[in-house]
Amino acid sequence: MMQGAFLPGNSTVELRDVPVPEPGHGEVLLKMKASTICGSDIRCIYHQHLGKGPEGYQGVVAGHEPSGQIVKAGPGCRRFGVGDRVIVYHISGCGVCNDCRRGYMISCTSEKYRRAYGWQRDGGMAEYLLAEEKDLIYLPGQLSYADGAQVACGFGTVYEGLQKIGISGDHAVLITGLGPVGLATAALSRKLGARRIIGIDIVPERIRLAKDLGICDEAIASGPDNVTEVRALTGGVGVERAVDCSANDAARATAIRATRKWGKIVFLGEGGRVEFNPSPDIIHDQKTIYGSWVTSTWLMEELVERLVAWNLHPQELITHRFALDTASDAYEVMASGKCGKVAVCFDDELKQ
Numbered sequence: 001m002m003q004g005a006f007l008p009g010n011s012t013v014e015l016r017d018v019p020v021p022e023p024g025h026g027e028v029l030l031k032m033k034a035s036t037i038c039g040s041d042i043r044c045i046y047h048q049h050l051g052k053g054p055e056g057y058q059g060v061v062a063g064h065e066p067s068g069q070i071v072k073a074g075p076g077c078r079r080f081g082v083g084d085r086v087i088v089y090h091i092s093g094c095g096v097c098n099d100c101r102r103g104y105m106i107s108c109t110s111e112k113y114r115r116a117y118g119w120q121r122d123g124g125m126a127e128y129l130l131a132e133e134k135d136l137i138y139l140p141g142q143l144s145y146a147d148g149a150q151v152a153c154g155f156g157t158v159y160e161g162l163q164k165i166g167i168s169g170d171h172a173v174l175i176t177g178l179g180p181v182g183l184a185t186a187a188l189s190r191k192l193g194a195r196r197i198i199g200i201d202i203v204p205e206r207i208r209l210a211k212d213l214g215i216c217d218e219a220i221a222s223g224p225d226n227v228t229e230v231r232a233l234t235g236g237v238g239v240e241r242a243v244d245c246s247a248n249d250a251a252r253a254t255a256i257r258a259t260r261k262w263g264k265i266v267f268l269g270e271g272g273r274v275e276f277n278p279s280p281d282i283i284h285d286q287k288t289i290y291g292s293w294v295t296s297t298w299l300m301e302e303l304v305e306r307l308v309a310w311n312l313h314p315q316e317l318i319t320h321r322f323a324l325d326t327a328s329d330a331y332e333v334m335a336s337g338k339c340g341k342v343a344v345c346f347d348d349e350l351k352q
């Protein structure tokens with residue numbers, strides 16, 4: 001038996017004893033090493049079960065950002081074996097629909113086979129995790145498991161969005177929302193060469209963290225004058241690129257309006273609404289708004305390679321680590337928003 005964390009939906013965590021799974025054909029058993037908490041876990045599961053379809057929580061072991069080491073491999077595994085360090089792409093797709101063949105298992109169209117770890121099948125908040133070999137990404141020795149846990153959902157989602165809008169030394173980048181996804185946006189924009197990085201958030205702890213980490217050149221409090229403030233910081237013209245990580249309607253409008261002519265905006269934050277005036281806000285200024293949802297397995301592999309080359313360690317965004325038996329404290333801290341990334345860690349990863 002092993003311990004696993006479940007989320008009944010009333011802002012509590014339940015620890016239950018469940019059997020250690022046995023890997024079948026094409027499956028592996030991971031000894032969990034690091035499992036980070038996502039904003040969507042809090043938004044759709046922890047407080048109350050909100051999601052439907054791909055975001056519907058089925059009462060499984062929580063946690064969709066797992067990283068661990070293979071301790072058992074079932075028959076028929078072709079690439080990975082016992083001892084390998086791996087990241088798990090957090091949605092297990094059917095493997096044969098068009099989206100899966102493109103590597104975007106996030107949007108797998110098979111109702112029967114699409115199951116996300118921590119939502120519809122057991123996730124990483126347990127001592128062991130049963131995963132399908134096809135969902136694994138190799139984790140190189142230069143990266144820790146805590147680095148790896150953040151690649152799939154957090155940094156991967158950001159990397160995908162930044163690939164869509166393109167970031168280079170020509171660009172000042174505005175980030176609305178400095179939670180873990182916003183901080184990852186700042187860290188990756190820096191490595192991609194952005195000339196200036198400006199962040200906006202409502203929580204003072206997050207503004208301080210963005211400054212302390214040195215990944216934002218400016219971090220300002222959200223308010224009604226944000227568009228004017230961003231223009232003042234960019235020679236009166238606005239930013240070339242904006243990334244919304246807040247899902248807040250006013251912040252999204254700021255991201256659009258603080259972007260200059262011909263600029264590009266990408267929305268990563270999930271849920272909520274936005275209101276803007278198409279003619280003055282985007283059409284006349286020739287702006288483009290992109291939507292971006294998670295990433296693909298191949299782009300995740302590319303990101304892992306870049307993280308090593310850039311010596312960029314996602315674990316630097318982790319402000320709190322907890323053992324599995326104190327998982328309820330971990331979710332409580334994450335729900336407060338007064339933190340960077342929060343992780344449940346095992347073995348050596350807990351000692352850092």
Ligand SMILES: [Zn+2]
Nearest residue numbers: 038040153154
């Ligand atoms: Zn996530």
Ligand SMILES: [Zn+2]
Nearest residue numbers: 094097100108
């Ligand atoms: Zn599929």
